[in-house]
Structure formats: structure tokens, C-alpha cells
Amino acid sequence: MSSSQHVVIIGNGVAGITAARHIRRISDKKITVISAESDYFFSRTALMYVYMGHMKWEHLKPYEDWFWEENSIELKKVYVEKIETSSKMLFLKGEETLNYDQLILATGSVPQFLGLEGEDLKGVQGLVSKQDLELLEENTRNCRGAVIVGGGLIGVELAEMLHTRKIPVSMLIREKAFWQNALPLKDAEFVSRHIQSHGIVLKHETELKKINGSNGRVNSVETSSGEKIECDVLGISVGVKPNIRFLEGSGIETDRGILVDPYLKTNIPDVYAIGDCAQHREPVTGRKAIEAVWYTARMMGETVAQTICGNPFKYKPGHWFNSAKFFDIEYQTYGLVSANPGKSEDHFHWENKKGDKALTIAFDRESFKFLGINSFGIRMCHEVFDKWLTEERDLEFVLKHLGKANFDPEFSDRHEKEIFSSFKKNVFQT
């Protein structure tokens, strides 16, 4: 391979940076990472901790600043205005241009808004970028109350953040319970109860109807149930969408995201897209076309690095897994647990008496094959579940060996016996 090749990566999030690191490991290509958001790679999932005072901004950087120069990865903080694929050139803000041999688009997401009047008022915002965090700091100064629209991962983060500043929070949730479009109802209700126990007001099956403001700032909202709630901050967390507006007119084919084939290639030669901004033309079975998740962004970065360095690999992620934390309760999932199981999928659900630990195990109604697990408040070992999914174990095997998958700290209370007897009572007797 030629040493003069120049790989340009737009976006310094986990997708882009993972690609850069892996390309550097196996090649001597020139690598430039461009971002308008921050000087250095930071952990987006940890933005909340800066606001809550757990960490400072510098702690969010997974690599020390010397890392980039030492590994010959050039970082550029600038906004890319236009891409001209015919001449392989980027037009940067301020007249500058940059040529590339291979281009990786890893531009991530922007908050999805609802399209309601008043969303441009001061105090109305999402939470995705560093700039959003800075805006939140400004918006919550002397804030008497906040409303969050949308019961999802960013919504609960926002609620936890504002809660640490003693700001009263109401959350409007379209579904019957928190994040019910991703969690089975029992799990969703379990999480809802926990969030409420922290003093957050959850308004289930409620949508935002109207945003009122005065002097350019939001002061109240009206909900679908006809209620009016006073607020100085309105957090919009109904989801994110690919950050692709700057691609208009570039000839790179987009739909909701940048369309890519299994090799993460766009319709234009030498242009790739990875992470939140990519939309798979042929998603892997059981997976979504756009997955705005840290882990999948990282895996796309790993994959595209090989392809670019001459070892073409299709993006074929392994068994699904994810994690989150809802206030004090950690959540991990391995395999697929449907929010609304169809005919063939059944669920076994267990909760402890105290209401801070829960499990839902999905299995095939006919064959009892283990399909996936949601775990709340109990840490589970990724490797063990990955293996069991590959080995297509059945429900009883998983429950019998659940102790082997436990990843809780030493001396933690164990619940395997209780879970197993609950399973025998509930699943076999019904």
C-alpha cells in the first residue's frame, strides 16, 4: 500500500476514532480526523457526569493529549462545509480545502425535534453534543422547573442531571411506561417505578401539544391530557437522527442516514460511512438499519479500518448487547428481548422484593431456546451470554447456570436460587 494515501475521517466520536486507531495499527497511511465539536475525542456517553460534578471535562477524554501526535493521527477542529467527491476534496470553513484518498463519514447524530412551534425558544434543547451540554449549563441557571419530552436513554440522563441540581422534573412519556418501545412492559414499569422513587414526575401516555414562551424563552408546555406545566427548560429527547445535512448536493446517497452497503461503502467510491450517521441498505437479520449506539459505532469503526487497509470485511456484528443506567439501576442486555413479543417469543420476568433488581429472559415458546436477557441491578458477564447465544442454549440451561454469568462485585447478594424457583413456579405451572 502506498504511504502517501490520506485517510480523512469526519467526526471524532467513537466510530471515527476507532477507525483511526485501527488504521494506524496496521498501516502507515496519513490520517486526519476532523471535528467541529471538540479538540479531542471524548466519551459522549459521559457528558452527563460533567454536569453532575462527578467528572471534569478533561476526564472525558479516553486518551491523553500526547496520544494523537505519538500515533501520527492529525486532529483538526474545523467545520466541513462541503464535499466534492469528483475531485476528492473537502471544503472547510474559512476557505481551506483538504484532499483525501479515502473518506470516512462518522458524523454521528443530532437531536430529533418534534416540529412544534416554539422549539426555537430559549430553554428548549436536546442533549447530544458538547455544545448541548454547555447550553444546558446556561439554560438551567435559576431554573425553577423542567419538562422532558420522551422516555428514552437521553431523557432519563437529562432527568438525572437536572435532579442533581434540585430542579423539579416532569417527563412526558408517550408509552405506558419508560422506554417501552425497547423494553417489555414489565421491565418498563419496573424502571418507571425506580425513576419515580427519585421524585421525578412521570406522565405516561402523554405527549407534548404546545410550547408557550415569553420574551423568547419557554415558560410552560401543554400536554395531550390538557395539562399545563410551568417550566424554564424543555428537554427534547424523542430520539436522534443522522447528522447529514452538510452532504446535500454532494452526490452521496442518503435516506434518513447515509446509505451504505455491507462493506460500509457509500454509493461513491472511496467514501465510507460508519456509526450513527450510517444507514445500512441491507441490515443484518434482526437488526435495525440505523443503530445509534456506542458499541455498534465502535464495531463499524473496527470493520471499516480493515476494509480500508485492504482486508475487506462485511459489517457483521455479533450477538446484540447494550447497557445503560437509570439513576441507580444498571441495565444490561444480551441477545434479543422484544418489547412486544410476537407469537413465538415468551418472557420470564423476575423482580426482587425490594424492587431494585429485575430480570427478563426471552425464550422461544416452542423450543424453549434462549433468545435474550434484560438484566436490571445485576451485572451479567458478556462473554458467558455471548457463548450461550452462540451455543443456542435453552431456557432451563441458562437459569441453571445463571450463577456462572454473574459479574457483580465479590460478596454481593446472589439471587440465582430465588430466580430458579420463581421460574419453576411461574413458567412450568402456567
Add this chain to the structure above:
Amino acid sequence: MSTAHNNMSLTGEPPAKLSTTQKVATGIGWTGLFILVLALFNLQLPSIFLWSAIILITVGVILFANDLYLGRSQGIKNDGIWFRSMTARGILAWGTGIILTLFYIVLYWFPQYLGYNPDGPNNGLVALFDPLSRFISGQPASQWFVYGTLYTLAILAFGYKFLLKYRHNKYEVLRTYSVMFFQLGFAFLIPEILMRLNQPYFNPVNLWPLNYDLFAGYKLSEFFSAGNIGLLMLFFGIASIFVITPILTYFYGKRWYCSWVCGCGGLAETAGDPYRHLSDKSRAAWKFERYIIHTVLVLVVVMTIAVVYSFLNENPDQFWLDKNVFLLGSAAFLVLLFGLIFIFKRHRLARDAKKGAVISLGIVLAIIAAFYFSGMTYGYLLRQWYGFLIGAAFSGVIGVGFYPIFGNRVWCRFGCPMAAVLGMQQRLFSKFRITTNGGQCISCGNCSTYCEMGIDVRAYAQKGENIVRSSCVGCGICSAVCPRGVLKLENGPLDGRINSDAVLLGNDVDLLDLIRQQKVATRDSHSSPFRKKE
């Protein structure tokens, strides 16, 4: 880096504020401390004042902790840590640091200001502690008794606070009960009671080389003149470092000592807990740490050999051990130890570690040779200087005085020779490791931020590698603060314990195999895994 983040730490938003109860509690605690300060003015306070002071301080801490943690949900409680003056190097932190530092300076070098009088009745603060000292050991207090009492009080009171803070985590709870028990029983009461029984002052869990005086001449004389009990103590002291320590460290890692037993660790984990995030995580700090802690180890070995030699030199006919046999035996032991490490663990030592080890051994052997041929060791002088520089200035003044500025484990990380010995064992011969959970790490940085030893835990977790670091004291906080359940402290098989070829789970298995091969092929054991290309 950016102006915005500066603003954030200055906003003084609600999480930085104290509640009314917390303010009252702080007032009660400070009143207790004020009584102790008052005693400095030699007011001949009756003993009720000592009890009041101790009770007020305890009640203050308990009320504060109750208000902070009880009645609130169990979980990680780090809100506002980086906003508070006391925990984010603000004016309160600097003030506390300066007062603590001054206290240590007075304690070590000007105990008379505290009222200590070796030639007659004490006065001032030390006199206030006389009744308590007489009650326990039958003797008047010394500045060290005052210090020991306050130290124990701090571990117990702030231990209670820590227990509430981490009441959802049984590992943390048990560990804290353990350090509270060892401090109160072994470090504080047993030695004092031994004095009452006219036995040598001996704390069974203060091990050499942390306890650098264990083999000092005066201590050896004490042991030998105390008959069988003294010999038993000396035997236990030797067995502790050469037999008990390696066995326990093999099974559990150095945590069995550093965060379950040790008094320095005990104070760091309790009173020092609010400062754990202040440790420096940079690569530069790690390099500095490795130089300085091993230098202290070399110093303590040389100093100890010198004092034992001097002792044997002065009492030539009392013992079966000849001073020259002792020197040669020490040299032979060190050579054997290094030889075995090099034969069996060569592949685990990075190039700079090998170089450092050879240089250290060379220096120690050269000094032993100098002792041997000159017959002079200046043992007492060496001990005096070690005591001044390391024992007092480093472990006390810098180690504890600077808690609010550099974090709570400065001594343990940069200075403690015991930690250095245990660390080598932990890295080379131990079942202990912190495992990472497949591909679940989100690089958030909570683990690294709250590592009191300044280990960049995230650097390993985000590569899927186990954390096997000599400095890790196994406090378990990285695992506790991890929001995604990624880290777990474990004792397990030696095989695969250090897995620097690990990759993050989750992607296509064939791709991961290839990445693993690439990682192994490009990994340079003594530098960054990514080579700099010119």
C-alpha cells in the same frame, strides 16, 4: 481546555451547597476540634473536655453522614464532587491541607508545642490526653498517643461515613469494617496494652518495610530483652514479610493488606475518600511513581541492613549471627530473589523494569560490599535520615497533609516500600486481577477518575484487557462507580490473567481474530501499542 468547562466548576450550583443539617453538623465537629486547639494554650482543661471533644467530632461526622446519605437511595453519590471547594482543590481544600501539613510538622519536629514534655508532666494538648493514655497503657500520653487517638477516631468516624456512602456494595462494607477493626484493635489498643504489660510496643500488622523501625537497634534490644514474647514478636515480624505476605498476596493480591488491614490505607479509604479523585492519572505521573517508590524501597533495604549490621557490630558476642555472615547472607538472599524472578518471570518484565531492577540490585550490592570492606555502615545516621525524609516528611507531611490537593494515596502510591514489595508480588505472582466485561465499556472515565492510585483503568477497560497493575490496592471503587458493570475484582487462575492481546467482544468473530493477531504483531511491550511512524 475550554472556557465552558471552567465556568462549570465555578457556577456553584446546588450540588455544591451544604444543607442546614450538614452545616450544623460541621459546626458541632469543628467545636470538638476547637476544644483540642484550646487545649494547646495550656488551660489545664479537665478530662471532661477530652471526652466532649471526641464525642463532638464523632457526632458531627455521624450527623453529617446521616444527612448526606440516609434517606436517599442507595447508589453512587458523587454529585457535585468537582464543584465543592473542599473536594475540588478550592480554598477550603488548600486551607485544610495547610493546617494538616502544619500539624504534621509540629507533631514530628516540635512536639513540645503540643505540650509534650519527656522530662516531667505534660501540658497543653498532650496533657489533655493523659487520662485516656493512663487508662489504656498506664502511662502519660506522648504526642504519638495524641496522634494515634485522633488517627483512630478519624478512621472510625469517617469509616462510618464511608459505610453509609457505599452501603449498597458489600465488598466496600466488609473492607471498611476490616480497616476499622485493625486500626482500633491492632494499631491502637494492642500496642498500648502491651506497654501496660511491660512488653515492647508492637503492632502486629505494621509490617516491615512500612514499619522501617522494626529492625532498628533499639527495637532489637527491646525484643531481645523481653524474653520469649519479644522473640515471638521478632519472629512474627520476619515471618510477616517473608512468609505470610507472599502467601496472602498470591491468593488475594495486595489488597488484603493495603485496603483491608493497613493503617495508612485505612485513613486513606475513610477520611481520605473524599479526595480519591484528585490523583494524577497521566503517563508522566506513572513514570515518576515507578522511579520514586522503588528508590524508597532500595533506601529502606540499605538502611535496614545497615542498622542490623551496626547492632551486630555493637553486640558481637550476644548472637549466633556474625555481622559479616549477615551481610553476605543478605546479599545472597537478594541475588537469589532477583535470579528467581529473572528466570521465571523474565517475559513479564518490560525492558525498563529489567533495567531498573538490575541497577537497583547493583546499587544495593555495592553498598553491602562497601559495608563489608569498610566495616562502617553509619546505620544510625542512615536510620535518622530515612526517618526524617521518608518516615516523617514523605509519609506524614506530604502523604496525609496534602490529601486535599494530591489525593489520598500519595504516600501509598509514590512512597510506601511495603506497597512496592506487595506490588511486585501482585504483578508477578498473584491470582488477583480486575477483569473487564466483554465489550461493555463506554470509555466514560468514572473508573480512572475515582482511582485513588492514579491508574488509568479506562485505558485497559476500553481495550478489553484485564487490569494487572502493581499499584492497584484493590479498593474496588472503579468497579463500584462503573455505570455499565464492566469491572470486577477477582482472584482466578494465573493462566490468561495478563491478557494484553484481548479485543473487545461484540464484532464478527473472524474480524476479531484478525484484530487480535494484528494487536499481538504490532504490540511493543514497552511503549504504546501504536507505533509512531516517521
